[in-house]
Amino acid sequence: MTSTDPVPLPDYAGEAPGHGVERVDVVVVGAGLAGLTAARALTARGLAVVVAEASDRVGGRTKAREVEGSLVDLGGTFVGPTQDRIIALADELGLDRFATFDAGSNVISWRGAIKHYRGTIPPIGPIGLADIGRIQFEIDRLGRGIDTAHPERSPHAAKWDSHSLTSWLRSIHALPSSHTLMSIVSGTTWGCEPGEISFLQVLRYIAMAGGISRMLDTAGGAQEEHFRQGSWQVSARMAAELGDRVRLATPVTAVDWTDDGAVVTAGPARFRAARVVLAVPPALRARIAFSPALPTPYSALTQRWPQGILSKAYAVYEQPFWRDAGLSGQALADTGPVTITFDASPHDGSRGILLGFIGGDHARHWDALPPAERRIQALSSFAEVFGEKALTPLGFTDQLWAAEAWTGGGPTAAPAVGTVVSTAPYLREPVGPLHWAGTETAEAWTGFMDGAVRSGERAAREILRALRPFAEVAP
Ligand SMILES: Cc1cc2nc3c(=O)[nH]c(=O)nc-3n(C[C@H](O)[C@H](O)[C@H](O)COP(=O)(O)OP(=O)(O)OC[C@H]3O[C@@H](n4cnc5c(N)ncnc54)[C@H](O)[C@@H]3O)c2cc1C
Numbered sequence: 296m297t298s299t300d301p302v303p304l305p306d307y308a309g310e311a312p313g314h315g316v317e318r319v320d321v322v323v324v325g326a327g328l329a330g331l332t333a334a335r336a337l338t339a340r341g342l343a344v345v346v347a348e349a350s351d352r353v354g355g356r357t358k359a360r361e362v363e364g365s366l367v368d369l370g371g372t373f374v375g376p377t378q379d380r381i382i383a384l385a386d387e388l389g390l391d392r393f394a395t396f397d398a399g400s401n402v403i404s405w406r407g408a409i410k411h412y413r414g415t416i417p418p419i420g421p422i423g424l425a426d427i428g429r430i431q432f433e434i435d436r437l438g439r440g441i442d443t444a445h446p447e448r449s450p451h452a453a454k455w456d457s458h459s460l461t462s463w464l465r466s467i468h469a470l471p472s473s474h475t476l477m478s479i480v481s482g483t484t485w486g487c488e489p490g491e492i493s494f495l496q497v498l499r500y501i502a503m504a505g506g507i508s509r510m511l512d513t514a515g516g517a518q519e520e521h522f523r524q525g526s527w528q529v530s531a532r533m534a535a536e537l538g539d540r541v542r543l544a545t546p547v548t549a550v551d552w553t554d555d556g557a558v559v560t561a562g563p564a565r566f567r568a569a570r571v572v573l574a575v576p577p578a579l580r581a582r583i584a585f586s587p588a589l590p591t592p593y594s595a596l597t598q599r600w601p602q603g604i605l606s607k608a609y610a611v612y613e614q615p616f617w618r619d620a621g622l623s624g625q626a627l628a629d630t631g632p633v634t635i636t637f638d639a640s641p642h643d644g645s646r647g648i649l650l651g652f653i654g655g656d657h658a659r660h661w662d663a664l665p666p667a668e669r670r671i672q673a674l675s676s677f678a679e680v681f682g683e684k685a686l687t688p689l690g691f692t693d694q695l696w697a698a699e700a701w702t703g704g705g706p707t708a709a710p711a712v713g714t715v716v717s718t719a720p721y722l723r724e725p726v727g728p729l730h731w732a733g734t735e736t737a738e739a740w741t742g743f744m745d746g747a748v749r750s751g752e753r754a755a756r757e758i759l760r761a762l763r764p765f766a767e768v769a770p
Pocket of ligand 1: 324325326327328329330347348349350353354355356357369370371372373374545546547548574575576579582583605606607696701702704705706707732733734735742743744745747
């Protein structure tokens with residue numbers, strides 16, 4: 296047999312051949328960036344692949360909508376330096392990037408006053424600034440000591456895991472202003488309150504992004520650019536290439552596995568495969584009945600890595616009017632519901648678009664409001680920092696990720712205090728024929744689109760090594 300010969304499928308115990316069971320080499324569960332990347336890589340190496348996607352669209356936590364003729368990214372949007380895998384993939388698929396508008400002054404609504412400032416350091420007074428500076432320094436310093444792929448092996452792993460971000464801030468006597476700023480960061484980064492997430496995960500996540508500045512900055516950071524055609528196009532174009540291998544509205548409900556392969560039940564469809572890639576967030580794995588049941592630490596992962604909660608609001612205006620006032624469109628607010636705002640106007644500035652993030656407790660309250668009230672509150676947040684004109688957009692839309700049936704929140708999982716040391720070793724360790732993908736399993740840029748792509752590539756490599764032992768597989 297040469298390395299390109301199809302892999303003969305094993306006969307699985309207890310499964311009679313035929314009878315409506317489709318035979319493939321690999322079933323990929325989930326058509327988000329991770330699953331589609333894995334499917335594309337495996338298909339390119341000649342394997343027969345089916346992607347079972349529960350919802351009626353591909354893209355998962357990336358999604359697009361048109362508002363008043365302008366395209367908005369409802370989920371993952373921005374990319375930045377060192378996010379090499381999503382950028383390479385998007386380049387290959389013919390997408391263009393443009394710089395996030397960043398010229399002019401930023402605005403902060405802080406303790407009842409509105410202030411303008413340049414750069415990344417908000418004017419919160421010298422004592423507040425010194426305190427947040429020392430906290431950033433300390434988080435970056437501790438992060439450099441974290442084994443990001445295996446956080447449980449890091450020095451003091453158990454100690455950091457026994458802290459939440461809040462309890463760690465208390466332990467170093469952080470000022471109330473620093474608690475507030477870190478709460479805004481936590482709400483938009485992990486979709487949770489700082490008291491809800493393990494400090495070990497905080498350190499690991501920030502270290503994987505290359506530090507706090509790289510994670511939070513626009514120029515030189517993770518918000519540096521976005522895609523002219525919208526990020527959803529990355530998934531849409533991969534799915535177009537994969538054609539009828541992608542099955543929409545096909546939720547996987549059961550996986551019966553042995554060491555030799557698996558039978559995957561997805562609605563009325565059944566697939567028999569040598570390998571399965573589960574490219575769904577850890578918490579969503581709980582909807583699948585595994586038989587035999589997954590080993591205990593893997594079920595713990597499904598229970599102890601809950602999705603955060605992050606929502607988005609977009610207002611579309613005739614013009615980016617804030618630019619006339621010398622403002623960048625970027626704002627920070629200690630009030631809410633919108634706590635962070637960006638200028639998400641099209642590359643040619645033909646319309647003005649403000650993007651507002653609503654995360655953690657703000658999202659829990661705001662999501663529960665009727666649509667008209669959500670609109671009023673979000674526009675009021677925009678008006679607070681950019682003036683009355685913000686109250687009368689041409690169009691408005693919002694996206695509640697916690698209400699997406701097959702996502703259950705966002706932007707990523709927020710593992711609670713004391714859960715990372717015991718569960719992280721199992722994030723991507725295969726179980727028999729079952730391989731794990733999805734941004735939560737990534738070894739770099741976890742939580743981001745880049746991490747999702749990397750995880751799909753890694754899962755594909757694992758499978759190629761297993762099924763094509765004589766083929767050359769990139770390290
Ligand atoms: C509001 C928001 C803003 C964000 N902003 C950014 C950003 O600016 N930059 C950035 O890089 N990242 C951002 N992210 C994160 C980024 O979108 C995600 O990291 C990435 O899209 C995750 O991809 P994934 O393939 O790992 O998972 P997902 O996109 O969640 O894909 C999983 C897929 O599995 C499907 N599925 C679930 N259960 C089943 C089942 N039982 N059977 C079949 N299918 C199933 C789902 O429908 C989904 O399509 C943001 C996310 C959100 C929500």
